[in-house]
Amino acid sequence: MLPFLSPAPAHLPALLRDSFALQRSAFQQQRNPSVDERRADLRQLHRLLVEHRAAIVDAVQQDYGCRSRFETLLTELLQGQEATLAALRHLKRWMRPQQRRLDMLQYPLARAYTFAQPLGVVGIVVPWNFPVAMAFQPLIGAFAAGNRAMVKMSENSGHLARLLQRISPQYFPADKLCFFADDDAGPGQSLGPLFTQLPFDHLFFTGSPQTGQAVMANAAIHLTPVTLELGGKSPAIVAPDFALDQAAERLLWAKLLNAGQICTNVDYLLLPEGREQAFIEHARRIAAARFPNLLNGDYTAIIDQRQYDRLQAMLKDAQAQGATLIPLLPGQAGDAARRILPPVLVLNATPAMQVLQREIFGPILPILTYRSHEEVVQYINARQHPLALYIYSHDKAVQDFYLHHTLSGGVSINDSLIHTGLHNLPFGGVGHSGMGHYHGYEGFLTFSKLRPVFQQSRWRTVDLLMPPYGKRAYQLLKFMFWRNR
Known part of the structure; x- marks a missing residue:
């Protein structure tokens, strides 16, 4: 039994x-x-x-x-x-x-x-x-x-x-x-x-x-x-119409929160071709203003040595394969003993690099460039569904294009992370980024x-449809087909 x-x-x-x-x-x-x-x-x-x-x-x-x-x-x-x-x-x-x-x-x-x-x-x-x-x-x-x-x-x-x-x-x-x-x-x-x-x-x-x-x-x-x-690799897309300085303000807030150790964080950034240098300048200015001293307690450490070593290995792998590493705080070295890892941008990343293969979960941000919205969608959809998608554009047509041509757990438009903290919005992934x-x-x-309950009355309509199926039953059936035509 x-x-x-x-x-x-x-x-x-x-x-x-x-x-x-x-x-x-x-x-x-x-x-x-x-x-x-x-x-x-x-x-x-x-x-x-x-x-x-x-x-x-x-x-x-x-x-x-x-x-x-x-x-x-x-x-x-x-x-x-x-x-x-x-x-x-x-x-x-x-x-x-x-x-x-x-x-x-x-x-x-x-x-x-x-x-x-x-x-x-x-x-x-x-x-x-x-x-x-x-x-x-x-x-x-x-x-x-x-x-x-x-x-x-x-x-x-x-x-x-x-x-x-x-x-x-x-x-x-x-x-x-x-x-x-x-x-x-x-x-x-x-x-x-x-x-x-x-x-x-x-x-x-x-x-x-x-x-x-x-x-x-x-x-x-x-x-x-x-x-x-x-988790997964959640992208942020900055459209040509969105102010780059404002995008940098909002993206850097998210990327450096908890030193990037957030499952819904921006894992890579898609910029219109030719905007990389302008973004770097904005990002460096913002990072310097927010973290004049990485060791004053406002900037979070990497959780343990294994994670710190993993992130360092990612950077070495990218550099060895031809990427350019751009420190956002070039005057601050961090503190390896305390696992304080300064934020870094990665240019010229390729799909073979770990920074574009594995979830980063740290203060490292690869920057990719694009020429068309279709190119962005093709890149995102060729990979596992991300836990989050971030769209920076004031153009409703651009917003809708990315919303309807991609699939992700959640979305923030013209910001990052905010949707994950709203109590009246469901949070969850899809496919590789989760379920439920x-x-x-x-x-x-x-x-x-969620238990469904049906409670029958003293008289049942279905009793009119019992065999033998006479004229009344067929008329009622015909009426129901007419109602559902």
Whole structure:
């Protein structure tokens, strides 16, 4: 006889199996939390962020070695608090059953509607680049939908993971929420591959496409549905009509935020042919004004030595194959010991170079040139679908051309990154850059089962169509064909 529910595989560590069993048991006892109970969970998330703001910023700073405190506050803490309050405002409406129209055979006495039900125990795998936001944004959707959650932090977020493990029990019981550090599996072991083998009711992963493939393979063992927020090479296109100085202002803000370590960051720039030198001049002026001293704490370090070495290898590879490296801050050498990598533009890049093959995830920006909009579309569409697309043009026809001739996760027009922080816009990739959405209502739906319900009336229209099929049945069928002609 088949088991009623899939247990955690016996080879997994006891801390995973026990936590999963505890949460699944609690969910079975309370399968559909009320709106008030869900609001209480969201308020607790908000309280945790507010009451431990300084400690969270310090923990992230320790994990990075040097992480701009201002950027942590702006992009992680503030975003998390805003998203939680937005969910609180809209939750009652999200939970309300939605009436659906009936077809002719059931009209007018029956009823059809959908309502959202919790899935159960949700697993969330968090990346290192925005570890607070990428933990709490999915949690907001999961708790709004009435679920319980197990959260696995990155191997590069050890200080933050320990802090969350310590403070979370002040706000949530272990059968509602628990955090795991990557080294909880033991010295020299990674918990990630084991965590994703649990038979979650939904698994949410943010990370690289390569790791995403392994996560999806593990989830397939239990047919666990997944949301994958991956990455890729997101292009920015500056059209001839857009002011180059303004484009440089907005592109440099995005590219240097978190030292470029953002999955939706501009991975390469497409400029009209002949505009490269003007862009370089603007970019150097802007970078010098914003970062007069790379070592003063405003500019974030590369997360670890492996990533720092990878970026340096990319630059050496490009230079060895004939690219021109343009430092944006030529008077500042950075600090290799602290992994402070100065921003660099790359000219004359070719498809054989690593900077155009792999996601950069750092303060390196290759510049390509084009002569026509069709050339741009051909280049983008010859590659995997990016997580984001950035279009700089005031011309509606140009905007529409790029929107309708490409496919990406999300789009910002005349800016970069902004769409990813809007709580009422869904966030998610397509194909190689991911699957599924979250943020706001879409996040609520991701962690819910949108259950369709049909409720029949005392009298059924379909009873008029029972065999033997006489004249009345054929007349009614003919009438329905006429209505649907």
